[in-house]
Ligand code: AOF
């Protein structure tokens with residue numbers, strides 16, 4: 001007979017190794033979902049993997065709103081008999097019908113022995129609903145913890161913000177010289193960052209649902225704002241105009257002009273962002289200019305500030321400043337937590353989260 005302490009140790013080691021196996025398959029499910037980030041709004045990206053005895057029976061990801069959920073793709077690849085199998089899903093399976101039938105019903109029909117959920121669905125229609133239903137049918141349910149859970153939460157951060165607050169997740173990017181200039185005095189910005197940083201920005205555009213710029217930036221740069229990557233979906237282009245009229249050349253079917261389409265009054269950005277969220281946009285990637293970035297910061301609407309620094313000094317006070325003076329912040333300033341530092345050839349991206357005050 002085993003000594004109680006040994007039994008305890010064996011149980012602990014088994015649970016540890018089960019946890020790391022669960023984490024490994026959840027990370028696989030996250031990777032499947034990652035391929036569709038920026039394509040699923042207003043839905044979240046979700047991945048699912050079904051496994052028995054370490055063998056993957058089926059895999060899937062949610063690809064586009066209105067089409068089948070990750071679990072449906074995954075379970076359609078699996079054999080009929082799922083006894084002893086574990087279904088890993090990055091997000092709690094939906095429990096009521098939306099545009100598609102509830103995944104819970106499908107899981108109850110297919111009956112895997114276990115369901116491992118990466119994170120709960122922040123959508124109040126589903127939050128926590130799946131667990132009692134699955135458990136009542138004798139399916140074991142585990143909710144992930146640790147790094148795998150954090151990866152699943154990070155995957156749906158824009159969706160979570162949009163569904164709980166009605167505001168999109170906002171990432172603001174500014175590419176600057178070391179002395180904080182976006183462009184030289186002729187307003188030419190093309191020379192600031194190198195090829196690797198510019199390529200990285202294309203991938204950031206791809207992750208977002210809408211790309212936003214100030215009308216001044218649009219007038220000077222005429223940016224297409226589309227991700228220049230193979231098979232990239234077209235993004236909504238948002239021009240935050242104030243006094244500058246938008247030239248016909250800067251409008252196309254993908255473009256929203258904020259004063260006309262989003263009820264923007266030229267000063268208060270939150271209602272315009274809410275209007276974007278109502279149009280199904282979960283994440284906005286703002287590419288400047290400095291005035292718009294500053295206004296978003298001052299109005300506490302930024303979730304991530306990405307500063308890409310090129311190893312250059314311009315030294316010209318008449319050049320275009322990255323962050324102009326922020327009168328509304330002068331009294332208390334603003335602090336940030338660094339969430340990532342990325343080397344992009346010669347350049348460096350700092351990803352910052354404003355500290356909540
Ligand atoms: C899942 N698996 O792959 C996704 C889920 O309108 P519907 O039917 O597409 O439902 C959308 C909601 O379902 C969405 O707001 C979110 O709560 C959840 N997304 N759930 O079980 C999935 N994408």
Ligand code: ZN
Nearest residue numbers: 069093094103
């Ligand atoms: Zn579902």
